[in-house]
Amino acid sequence: MLEWLIVAGGLALCAVIATLLRRTVRPAVHSGYHAMHARVQPHLPERVRNVARWCLDRIDGAAARTVLVSGVAAGLAWSAAGLLHLAGPVIAAISATLSVQISSHASVREGAKRLLATVAAIGVAVAVWHFFGLHWWSIAVIAGCGLAAGRLLRLGDGAVAVPATSLGILVAGSSITEAYMWQRVAATALGIVVGVILSPLVGGETPLERARAKLSHVSAEIALLLGDLGAGARGGYTREEATEWLARSRGLGENLADAVTAVDDLSKQARWSLTTPVAQVVPLQQTLRALEHGVDQVNSVARSMFDAIATPMTAGVPEQIGHVLTTAAEAFAAHADLVSEADTDVTKDAGHLDDLLADLREAPRRTLRTVRSELADTGVLVLTGSIMNDVDRMAGSLAGSAPALAVGETAPEPGIPAVSEVLPAVRRLWDRRREETSV
Numbered sequence: 001m002l003e004w005l006i007v008a009g010g011l012a013l014c015a016v017i018a019t020l021l022r023r024t025v026r027p028a029v030h031s032g033y034h035a036m037h038a039r040v041q042p043h044l045p046e047r048v049r050n051v052a053r054w055c056l057d058r059i060d061g062a063a064a065r066t067v068l069v070s071g072v073a074a075g076l077a078w079s080a081a082g083l084l085h086l087a088g089p090v091i092a093a094i095s096a097t098l099s100v101q102i103s104s105h106a107s108v109r110e111g112a113k114r115l116l117a118t119v120a121a122i123g124v125a126v127a128v129w130h131f132f133g134l135h136w137w138s139i140a141v142i143a144g145c146g147l148a149a150g151r152l153l154r155l156g157d158g159a160v161a162v163p164a165t166s167l168g169i170l171v172a173g174s175s176i177t178e179a180y181m182w183q184r185v186a187a188t189a190l191g192i193v194v195g196v197i198l199s200p201l202v203g204g205e206t207p208l209e210r211a212r213a214k215l216s217h218v219s220a221e222i223a224l225l226l227g228d229l230g231a232g233a234r235g236g237y238t239r240e241e242a243t244e245w246l247a248r249s250r251g252l253g254e255n256l257a258d259a260v261t262a263v264d265d266l267s268k269q270a271r272w273s274l275t276t277p278v279a280q281v282v283p284l285q286q287t288l289r290a291l292e293h294g295v296d297q298v299n300s301v302a303r304s305m306f307d308a309i310a311t312p313m314t315a316g317v318p319e320q321i322g323h324v325l326t327t328a329a330e331a332f333a334a335h336a337d338l339v340s341e342a343d344t345d346v347t348k349d350a351g352h353l354d355d356l357l358a359d360l361r362e363a364p365r366r367t368l369r370t371v372r373s374e375l376a377d378t379g380v381l382v383l384t385g386s387i388m389n390d391v392d393r394m395a396g397s398l399a400g401s402a403p404a405l406a407v408g409e410t411a412p413e414p415g416i417p418a419v420s421e422v423l424p425a426v427r428r429l430w431d432r433r434r435e436e437t438s439v
Contacts, residue, residue: 003083003084003085004084006083007080007083007084007190010080011080011193011194011197014076014194014197014198015197018197018198018200018201019200021201065201065202066100066202069100069198069199069201069202070096070097070100072198073096073097073099073100073191073194073195073198074093074094074096074097075093076096076194076198077089077092077093077095077096077190077191077194077195078090078092078093080092080190080194081093081187081190081191084186084190086183086184086186086187086190087180087183087184087187088183088184088187089187091184091187091188091191092187092188092190092191092194093191094164094191095118095187095188095189095190095191095192095195096190096191096192096194096195096198097191097195098191098195099191099192099194099195099196099199100195100198100199100202101195101199101202112192115185115188115189115192117146117149117150117152117162118162118184118185118188119185120145120149121142121145121146121149121150121162121163122181122184122185124141124142124145124146124149125142125146125167126181128141128142129142139167142163142167143163143167144163145163146162146163146164146167147160147162147163149162150162150163207262207265207266207269208266208280210262210265210266211259211262211263211265211266211284212284212339212340213262213340214255214258214259214261214262214263215259215262215263215284215287215288215291215339216336216337216339216340217255217258217259217336218252218255218256218259218291218295219291219294219332219333219335219336219339220332220333220336221248221252221255222252222291222294222295222298222329222332223329223330223331223332223333223335223336224329225245225248225249225252225298225302225329226298226301226325226326226328226329226332227325227326227329228241228245229245229301229302229305229325230321230322230323230324230325230326230328230329231322231326232245232305232322233305233317233318233319233321233322233325234319234322234323234326235319235322236319237305237309238309239306239309239310242302242305242306242308242309242310243306243310245302245305245306246299246302246303246306248302249295249298249299249301249302249303250299252295252298252299253295256291256292256295259288259291260288263281263284263285263288266281266284267281267285284339286400286405287339289405290397290398290400290402290405291397293393293394293397293402293404293405294332294394294397294398297390297391297393297394297397298390298394300386300390301325301387301390301391304317304383304386304387304390305317305387308383315379315380315382315383316380317383317387318371318380318384320367320370320371320384321367321384321387321388323363323367324360324363324364324367324387324388324391325387325391327356327359327360327363328360328391328394328395330356331353331356331357331360331394331395331398332394332398334352334353334356335353335398338353353398354399357395357398357399360391360394360395361392361395363391364388364389364391364392367384367388368381368384368385368388371384
């Protein structure tokens with residue numbers, strides 16, 4: 001019993017330390033590093049700055065944190081399992097390593113699946129061993145059933161650990177007992193707990209912060225591309241530049257996929273979190289849909305400008321389009337800043353963005369009138385109308401007024417109310433009760 005109390009106290013201490021590191025120490029270290037970097041960098045020799053820049057460009061911060069946290073989790077799980085005298089402390093270390101995810105919610109989800117798969121695989125292994133003994137075909141059955149259980153529970157690469165655990169218990173041979181099996185299950189669960197505790201240190205930010213950052217990055221990349229397209233339309237561009245812009249527009253899909261994953265993780269986490277209200281997820285889901293449409297429209301503009309220069313005997317892009325694309329770039333840049341701000345409702349606190357969108361809605365009409373009055377080429381008019389239609393759709397997507405945004409929209413799934421949602425209701429009930437008693 002004393003060992004269990006020591007382990008429980010140690011894990012509780014680790015949870016407190018992890019919380020302090022993420023919420024207090026990390027922001028202080030981050031701001032201190034930037035302040036020191038800004039003060040020291042001008043005085044460093046050029047060669048030292050180049051070496052430091054070369055190293056930073058080749059170091060993946062997320063990968064480095066994952067390696068460090070996974071190593072610490074494996075060591076803690078091994079030590080805790082050894083202190084509790086559990087059979088196979090290596091199982092706890094493996095489970096902790098595989099359970100380290102980018103968030104605690106993801107760690108609990110994946111860990112629970114792995115625990116169920118491990119229990120099922122151990123049961124299959126023991127049943128096959130007792131009834132049929134050890135043969136080449138019985139080993140094949142044990143390994144296959146374990147891997148199938150991991151695949152059915154969608155453990156991904158971690159599915160391999162399930163048959164490994166199943167086969168690992170056979171090392172004990174005739175000493176396999178019910179207590180031995182339960183100790184293996186307890187070691188797996190212990191590793192999952194350690195992984196859940198340390199997982200917040202991997203991402204370096206909360207799921208809400210990560211979702212905002214990914215969405216802001218997509219909007220900023222769209223703004224940069226539109227700025228280049230606008231500059232090219234005003235000053236002229238080459239086929240090589242148009243090819244690069246088209247490739248960049250198609251590459252936005254990768255950034256968008258990261259944002260989709262981040263918002264999906266936040267949505268799953270909010271349903272079970274006591275600190276993240278589901279209401280905070282809805283505006284970000286709306287922003288994601290707007291950016292999905294924005295990526296498609298930017299791709300269409302880049303394709304139109306590429307075709308205009310790559311296809312012989314095709315109308316060219318009039319320079320009047322450059323101003324409209326630049327205005328669209330400013331709108332997406334303002335949108336990126338708005339999304340990145342914490343405690344901001346991206347569907348309401350528009351401010352400067354509303355002014356830009358009003359100008360952006362009017363700019364295509366002015367541009368079409370100007371092109372129609374100055375150029376009589378039907379091909380140029382058709383090309384201009386196509387690009388202006390895409391720009392108008394961009395404005396509608398950012399403003400949230402485009403009817404297409406409502407297609408496929410689903411109501412948020414019910415979840416556990418967050419503390420920030422429960423406390424106001426409790427406070428209102430308390431105030432009403434005091435008023436009633438005072439009367």
